[in-house]
Amino acid sequence: MPGTKTRAVNEAQLHELPEGLGGAHIPPTPLQEFADALSQLVTQKFHELTGGLASIHSRHKALAGIIMSRGLDARQAQVVALSSGTKCISGEYLSDQGLVVNDGHAEVLARRALLLFLYAQLELYLSTRHEDWERSVFVQLKEGGFRLRDNVLLHLYVSTSPCGDARLHSPHELSTQLSASKHVVRRFRGHLRTKIESGEGTVPVRGPSAMQTWDGVLLGEQLVTMSCTDKIARWNVLGLQGALLGYFTEPVYLHSIVVGSLRHPGHLARVLSRRPASLGPLPAAYRHNRPLLSGVSLAEPRPPGKAPHFSVNWVAGTPDVEVLDATTGRRSCGAPSRLCKHMLASHWAHLYGKLSTRTPGAEDVPATYCEAKLGARGYQAAKQQLLAALQAAGLGTWVQKPPEQDQFPLRP
Template structure:
């Protein structure tokens, strides 16, 4: 999040018309009307022979210097054959570009595919979120009006689903960028829930490195063979629930047919490209309004952030020093106003298709199962709590209430960290937990970091994955990611 007065690259990378054409050509029922002359074909479709020998590539893989996916792509270049891998953890997923289907005449559609019917919906997850929200509100009913917009992370182990992090809210702070790390600049529900998840992950790291065997056993982590990083125990998976469709490219208008004959390519580009959140308003990165956002706090849209986290993980840079990337296996949307998830499928999955081969080891584009489920929050916002945001994670004695416009804890909050009213989700609090874990893990190399920014930069694979992702989005014509304002990370405690 940065003031938008900084220069913003306007390059769209690849032509959007080219990207749209490629996607439409692969959609079911669409065929090319003519063959392209060989001389005009895109040379990027044909691999260039690599100079490294196959034996050397296999040795790197056996030594743990690359992963299996990267090895396959490298061997494809060596032997000059076309390799196409579907980056998915689930079968029966929608086509590369989700097309809006025409309405059926007479109520009969014999040839119409039904993707939603093939996606399993775990009804335990919304039930678990509702139960946890009800429990928290029963202790503090005066804040029930803050729970109209909610996001939650759920850990599933076997048949048991447990809410481990929860957040509400929908605001950016109106304050200037903080240089001491004690202001929350983005309090949207998914962001609040994700930072609460990070607190949960830190707490489990402290348990894992504890000298108490019982606590260590209760942690969600385990050592991974041939790796210095920890990973989630076998059989444990992470799921994301949101009760509103994330703002941004996930919200494709009902009349937007992704077809060049029905709408201009420019209009489509604005709809499915990257977006910014400015004072509660959604703005395309291609909009002329971007030039008039000087001195305002700006953040990327929720849909774009989820797209990023499904590639680089939800754990963030600091936790990446200790654990492998953690991805959501499913994203459940409890929005009663939504009837389809094609926009979310495109935003999170199709936009990043093909990026895995360029990512460092352990990182990939994790395609989640996306489905509609019942809503768990039917609260009407209280007029005097419209800007209030709630956060909670497993292990917390009570919830914390933050004023999203101020970026600080409110005086009436059941939990307050101190007289400064800095939230337990702020960057300074995260740096404190990072240092505690580094000390318990006896990682002296991490304790020498001079600032929050330096500690993040030291997570080189994570930073490389983030750079690859953002360059990939720009190259594919979805726009440039807004870079963070560096002064906000230049604090040491």
């Protein structure tokens, strides 16, 4: 991996890349070529996977993929998770058994698909066959638990700037002359934003309330889901692994983010990796990650027309894509998605039975999904520190889903 000095130079280069890099006036750099290669890997994999589906399922407004590389070598990179989608669940379909996917946006589904890949990699390490655990992306720590191998890097590709503040301001900051109407938009720069239920676009978080209520949503209150910009910024502090995998692994961070279109590199860096400005010391192993940021030389054109109501996801190791109705949060046939909380919790409970003796401080298996998440003490401490820092910086209050959705039992 590059040293600290080299990384600082690379980060500065990537943060300042203008649109259209690779054209006649600016020759492509090795890092730009690497970013282009990541983009091509994801788009080619998506076309390969959806080629046999009805043509409607290959349509998308946003495509995202997570790529794993061995160092910064595109020849040793592979797509491990990908998805499409721009819609969220309608409040009437909320599940108190963890059987739906609330957020069908491409970036969020790609990260959830990555969780399945990481669970499979932990299972691989626990194999009794030496050649299997040698192939795992994880290594075991002397004090217990696991971390990614030193040369394993993860990258996020998004075909268009993430919804929320990153997309809202990107087209406007290219001009130094702001109209009166743009001053209103600029006043909320960096503010937390939420997606609009059953629609597109985002709005600033409203008021100091951080919790939605189950009965309120079922009686017609609009279900609030945090924007992809804000979720990616959160991953840059808490990691991609989430609370449950945090029992077993050190935080898993992105090494780079590649955005296809509708981006302003300076603002993208501010909202994805520099909010809030100061966090203070985080719990052990957590840090304020600042991934390398880049555009692509030639962005894939966004198809015209309305965004489809379905999302497609795939994870390495599975033969087929899964199609979700993003409005209901279930598969097209009505069955639960492999990415829903209930399915992911099942993978966690299975691993917990194997790994609890190797994990420091492990206790009996929690009774509910909520208890399991709260038991990840380091993750929860880092989360509360991040949310408090965002609020103290005047960027708004992170809105939580109704707590009832996380209270389902882990075992029948």
